[in-house]
Amino acid sequence: MKDESIVILLAEDDDGHAELIQRNLKRAGVANEIVRVCDGQEALDFMQQKGAYTDRAPQTPVLLLLDINMPKVDGIGVLQALKADPKSVKVPVIMLTTTDDPREVERCYQLGCNVYITKPVQYQEFVDALTRLGMFLEIIKFPANK
Amino acid sequence: MEPHSQEYSVASPLPSLRVSPERLAEILDIAEDAIITVTLSREIILFNRGATKIFGYTPAEVLGRTLEDLLPVAFRAAHPSQVDGFARGPDVSRVMGDRRVVFGRRKDGSEFPAEITISRLERGGETLLTAIVRDATARKQYEDAILRMNQELEERVKLRTAELADRNLQLAQKNEENEMFVYSVSHDLRSPLVNLEGFSDELRLGSRDLDKLLQDDQIPTEIRKKATELLQGSMVESIDFIRTAVSRLSRIIDALLRLSRSGRVVYRSQEVDVNAIVKRVVEALRATSSEKQAEVIVGALPPARGDATAVEQVFANLIGNALNYLDPARPGRVEVGCRQGCSGPDGEIELERNTYYVKDNGLGIPAAHQDKLFRALQRLHPEKAPGEGIGLAIVRRILERLGGKIWVESVAGQGTVFFFSLPIVSNDRPESSEEIPLPQRSS
Numbered sequence: 001m002k003d004e005s006i007v008i009l010l011a012e013d014d015d016g017h018a019e020l021i022q023r024n025l026k027r028a029g030v031a032n033e034i035v036r037v038c039d040g041q042e043a044l045d046f047m048q049q050k051g052a053y054t055d056r057a058p059q060t061p062v063l064l065l066l067d068i069n070m071p072k073v074d075g076i077g078v079l080q081a082l083k084a085d086p087k088s089v090k091v092p093v094i095m096l097t098t099t100d101d102p103r104e105v106e107r108c109y110q111l112g113c114n115v116y117i118t119k120p121v122q123y124q125e126f127v128d129a130l131t132r133l134g135m136f137l138e139i140i141k142f143p144a145n146k
Numbered sequence: 147m148e149p150h151s152q153e154y155s156v157a158s159p160l161p162s163l164r165v166s167p168e169r170l171a172e173i174l175d176i177a178e179d180a181i182i183t184v185t186l187s188r189e190i191i192l193f194n195r196g197a198t199k200i201f202g203y204t205p206a207e208v209l210g211r212t213l214e215d216l217l218p219v220a221f222r223a224a225h226p227s228q229v230d231g232f233a234r235g236p237d238v239s240r241v242m243g244d245r246r247v248v249f250g251r252r253k254d255g256s257e258f259p260a261e262i263t264i265s266r267l268e269r270g271g272e273t274l275l276t277a278i279v280r281d282a283t284a285r286k287q288y289e290d291a292i293l294r295m296n297q298e299l300e301e302r303v304k305l306r307t308a309e310l311a312d313r314n315l316q317l318a319q320k321n322e323e324n325e326m327f328v329y330s331v332s333h334d335l336r337s338p339l340v341n342l343e344g345f346s347d348e349l350r351l352g353s354r355d356l357d358k359l360l361q362d363d364q365i366p367t368e369i370r371k372k373a374t375e376l377l378q379g380s381m382v383e384s385i386d387f388i389r390t391a392v393s394r395l396s397r398i399i400d401a402l403l404r405l406s407r408s409g410r411v412v413y414r415s416q417e418v419d420v421n422a423i424v425k426r427v428v429e430a431l432r433a434t435s436s437e438k439q440a441e442v443i444v445g446a447l448p449p450a451r452g453d454a455t456a457v458e459q460v461f462a463n464l465i466g467n468a469l470n471y472l473d474p475a476r477p478g479r480v481e482v483g484c485r486q487g488c489s490g491p492d493g494e495i496e497l498e499r500n501t502y503y504v505k506d507n508g509l510g511i512p513a514a515h516q517d518k519l520f521r522a523l524q525r526l527h528p529e530k531a532p533g534e535g536i537g538l539a540i541v542r543r544i545l546e547r548l549g550g551k552i553w554v555e556s557v558a559g560q561g562t563v564f565f566f567s568l569p570i571v572s573n574d575r576p577e578s579s580e581e582i583p584l585p586q587r588s589s
Contacts, residue, residue, distance in 0.1 A: 016341035023348065069337075098336040119340050127347075 005062050010036045011043035011078065012067040012096065017119065021065065021096070021130065028131040033062075040073025044081055047088055066113075068097040068104070076111065083112040094133065180279035185272075192276075198322065200281050202253030213277070214521045218251045232264060233273055239265040250279060259286040272319070293390055317459040321409065330407040332399045340398065342392045349385050353377055398523065399535035405522055408543045413453035417571045420447040420461075420502070424482055427461045434469045440478030442469075447484050448500055450568035452548040457568065460544055461504070464564050468506035470531035473559075499550060499567035506563075511556040521556060522540040541566075 006123045008030070012018040018036050025034065037043050043066065045051035049058055064082070068075035075095060082088040094115040105116050115136065117129045184190050189212060190202050193205040201208075208215065213229070214222040216408075232240060242262035249498050250260040252519050259282040267274045315479035352414035356377055360370050428435075428442050435442050442465070450457060456543055465480060485501045511519065511526060518524045520542040525535035538552075545552050556562035 014337060014341070016345065017337070019349070020341070020344040098340060099333060119336075124347075 005061065006032050006063055008032050008034045008063050008065060009043060009046055010034055010065045011038075011040060011070065011075070012036065012065070012069070013038050013070045017067070017096075024127050024130040025133070027127075028133070030133075039071045040075060040078040043078050044073060047082060047091070048085075062091055064091055064093045065092055066095050068095060068099065068108075076108070078110045079108065079113055094136075149517055174483055176416050178280075181276060182213070182216070182279065183267075183274055183276045184213050184229075185274060186230075186233055188226060188275075191274075197279070198260075200252075200279060201250065207253070216250055218249050218257045221249065223237050229275065232291045233266060235273060237266075239263060247282075250281075258283050261285075261420075291407035311420050325406045325409040328402050329410070332402040332406065335399050336396075339392065339396050342388070343396065346385055346388045346392060349381070350389070353382050353385065376534065398534050401536035402522065405536050405543065408456075408540045411545065412545055413456050415451060416454065418450045418452050418454045418457050418568075420450050420457065420484075420568075423458045424461050424465075426467055427458060428482075430462070431465060431469060434466070435478075435480075438469055438478050440469055440472055440480060441479045443482070445481070447482070447502065448486060450500065450502075451570050451571050452550075452568055456544045456548060464504040464566075467564075468508060468562070469529055469538065472506060472508040472561075473510075476507060496567060498569060498572075500570050501565050501567045503563050503565045505561065507561040510558040510560050510562055511554065512558040516554060516556060520552070 008025070010018060010021060012021065022034055022036070035046065037046060042051070043064070046053045046056065047062065047064075049056050064078075066075045066078055073081070074095070079093055079095070082091055082093065089112075093113045094117060096117050096119055097104070098119045108116050108145045115133070117133065163555065174192070174194040175196075176327070177194060177196045178199075180200045181192065181194040182190060182197050183192035190208050191211060193203070193208050197208075198204055210415055214225050217225055240263070242264060247259050248262055249257045250262075251257050256469075261280040261282045263278045265276050265278075267276060339449075357374070359365075360377070365373075424444055424447055428444060431442075461482070465482065468480040469478070472480075482504050485503065509527060509530075515524075515526050519526075520538050522539040523535045542552050545566055545568070548565040552564065552566040554562060554564050
């Protein structure tokens, strides 16, 4: 069943996109806590309990919603760093991006992302994708690192 | 030594030649070439007038001396054994210097390139060797000049080829840059569009909720009336305008992305069954053609060399256009065919490409619009069919990449023929799945 202790980490530099994603996740019935960070470095800080997130409870399971185009460390960089570290290799990662370039998609899957969602310009598709994401949260298995 | 005789017998497949010594001396003296006869020990026993002219010695100065005196110092040491080798060898004559340049040495010490033919004459058990020497200075100079000219010509061709290759590379890079530019701009535009679309939808949802709230009985009728007017008249209408504009913008951006992709995807170079492709395309457009009550006639279409998907895209676009822009005033007719080995757009003969065509009796394209036809985002009859005016731009890009061309002949009010060429399948190029190279990429 749906695990509401899961924290959703939303790494997205565009305020509008972040707001739309959060609103639509709520509408899709996702009640989990959503932490939003604005770049890849902050996302890594959160995951590795560094910087502003030194005091974060380390046991909290995290699902990462990761935008690809971000300042400092981009989404690909974050994905690579997480998959290179045994502690975070199993963290589920969902890539969000405006690109539908097949090579880019392929690359993300090769690097180990779980789901790839294109932010479609056709808004309804985007909403549908996020709704599916809500359903995905119900079935996804989280690493037992509690 | 036995005096040299009245008669020379010339080794020749011809019957023996017998002439008197006087006659022979005359013949020898009118020859331009140097004629020098030596004994086996290379002692000079005959030195004609031509030899005097070339070497500068009078016969009196050289008769009795050895042949080496007529050679540059550097060649002298090896010479006796070379002469011996020839004298004992099977050949009766040999042309010297056919492999390397040989030289003679004049009385004044100067050296000159020479053509030398040496022959062996047997006379009563004695072997005589005769060298015929020609000063090859002029010929050598002439040959050197030709060689130099050839080299210069080759250099110029090389230079020109390199220039052309460089120009091609620059053009390809320019094209690639443009495509990358279009790609990244379109791509960057998508991000704010997600916001525009998203928040205008949020506004729409908000207005709907607000409308529901206004139905509440507690709200005074007067206020409800004014608020509903405001909501429906001003806000909802404005939101609709925004949403229409945003979706148009997003379609244009998607179209530009498709165009830039047509220059960036990898195409294969294979034998393409054009008949099968067109059959498929016509089948897929069946709904449109029966709705328009149009007839689609397909002739025999030879195979082409290219990428099947890309070729299908070309036919689908052109046949689709032909159906979309038919003239409702007359029964529609679309004809697909091929003119093999026919001329290109400027009347040039095409041997390496076949010219396919898609012909319709539709609305036609006014001459003034024809040169804009293949540019992106140009539409002549936007009311006739949806689209962003990107199709023909993509078609042209695809054909360029496949090594073909596209051109149009059209009369407004009568119809249009789109011609395009594709490389033929030639037997000397084995079937392969080689890829058509992408434009040069800097990264």
